[in-house]
Amino acid sequence: MRSTRFLGRRWTAPTVLLLATALVATGCGGGGEDGPVELRYSWWGNADRAELMREAIDLFEAEHPDITITPTFSEYNAYWEKLSTEAAGGGMADVAQMDISYLREYADRGLLLDLSELEGNGLDTGDLVDGFEQAGVIDDARYAVPVAANTFALFYVPELFEAAGAPAPEPGWSWDDYHEAIAAVTEHTGGEPYGGADYTGLIWALELQLRQEGGELFTEDGRLAFDEPRLAEFWNETAGFREDEIVVPAAQYVQAQPVSPLGANIGASEFNWDNFLARYEGEADAEVALAPVPTSDPERSGQYLRPSMMLAASSQTEHPEQAAELIDFLINSPEVGELFGGNRGIPATNVQRESARLDGVDRAIADYEEERAADLRELPPVPPAGMGSLEAEFIRLSEEVGYGRLTPQDAAGEFFAFADRTLSS
Structure with missing residues (x-):
């Protein structure tokens, strides 16, 4: 009796002896590891x-x-x-x-x-x-x-940025530069499409900014590494753009789902992980390019290589x-x-x-x-158990802010209460 499991391997004398002993003890095979x-x-x-x-x-x-x-x-x-x-x-x-x-x-x-x-x-x-x-x-x-790997990126439509005379994305450009660019695109196009999606709906955009400031999204032991005022500040960052309809309005953003604003041709830029380029290429009507992310510190992009x-x-x-x-x-x-x-x-x-x-x-x-x-830095701490729920709640609350049903301060309070329940369970 010969098991196919042994084919193609080199066996030492002690190994053969042990296998022979095992086969005798089990009546020449009887299943288990013999197959x-x-x-x-x-x-x-x-x-x-x-x-x-x-x-x-x-x-x-x-x-x-x-x-x-x-x-x-x-x-x-x-x-x-x-x-x-x-x-x-x-x-x-x-x-x-x-x-x-x-x-x-x-x-x-x-x-x-x-x-x-x-x-x-x-x-x-x-x-x-x-x-x-x-x-x-x-x-x-x-x-x-x-x-495999990816990293966070800005996706944009070069044709629209150039036609609007918007600042070209380049390493080390600031958030103010980006804001100026999307405002120029929206003015040039009349909002068809808007210059960008409202990036404050992405928890990963918040992480990007926190890392540019020398912080993190989570601590090593899986707690939030920022406070309520910082989250409220983040959600308030594009309040003027929402009021003036410079970024894609919340109603249009939600209506387009599961297609993103860039893929639905209602936004000329948005942030995501770089491997989404294939998706955008298949959905958008215009050429989409990858660009460096804006930063609050030219020495810190906030980016890292993510599995x-x-x-x-x-x-x-x-x-x-x-x-x-x-x-x-x-x-x-x-x-x-x-x-x-x-x-x-x-x-x-x-x-x-x-x-x-x-x-x-x-x-x-x-x-x-x-x-x-x-410009890529070390990996952040591994997200805590419940990260999926946290991200879903972050998206929900950002939409409430976008619709004007919650203030950034109230939404931040709700998020921290949710995180306290989720991360302590």
Whole structure:
């Protein structure tokens, strides 16, 4: 009797002896670890990514004939609903795609495997790009490994900015410069489109400003690192623009959803993560370009390289070594890097960045990150458990401010009360 699990491996004499003893003790096999190991792998994406993932899995299984992969994928929102249900029932996949916004939540609940002991023993994290050495690490334990990267960016329509004589985005330009630019565009176009979306609806724009001031969004222990007056000041920053209809009005912003103002052609600029360029290119009628973010301090852009997606292993997996091998392959294999290109974002390891074929939108994103590399700073603290709920409440309250139903001060009070309940639960 010979198990296919042993094919393609080199075995030392002591290992063979131990295996032979085990086979005798179990009556020559009886199941368990005698057959190929099966790993369940869960991730989010669409049909295009599913086909690429199937090819990547085929490559992995060809190199690891003792491991078979059973993949499942869902659209982003459905993915988290399913993962939460599976985790609660003890049936989480062996390897799961992870978002940094949910990392601490799953780690704090004891649902993720600490991969630290497997680093250098099946999992190589030594080729991660600069700035990602601690990505996925919480309290000295590695719970996830980044797959790809992005950074915050300003998206704008160059044609409209130039026609309005608006200041051109350049490294180190100020928030006043940006405000002047979007006001010029709105005046030039008569609001069709408006010069920009109201960026105070984005918690990540607040984080950007806080980091430019030398602060952070969260503390290391997962509390808010700013106060109510600072949040009220942020929401009040574009009050005059809302009153004068220089930025996209709240009603139009909400009506356009799920398409963004830039994609819906009602705004000429907005902030987002750089990997959204592909989406804007597909939605907007005009050419969309990436530009440096404005800053309150030319020495601090506030930007950092952020994991756009990560890979984690379940603490309940019966096959931690094989789970680590799969993660290692998906982040380090040059063939996988060439296969995916920029589909998952710009790769998080140097070897995959070198092997990835980046054209068009992907090339533009990679160039942007390379141009901004000198201004990127260390990763902020990992967001606390409940980050998803906090962001949703931030969006809701910013819309109430936009409609004029809440003052910035009242909205800030409500947000801090919500955060106190959420972060203490």
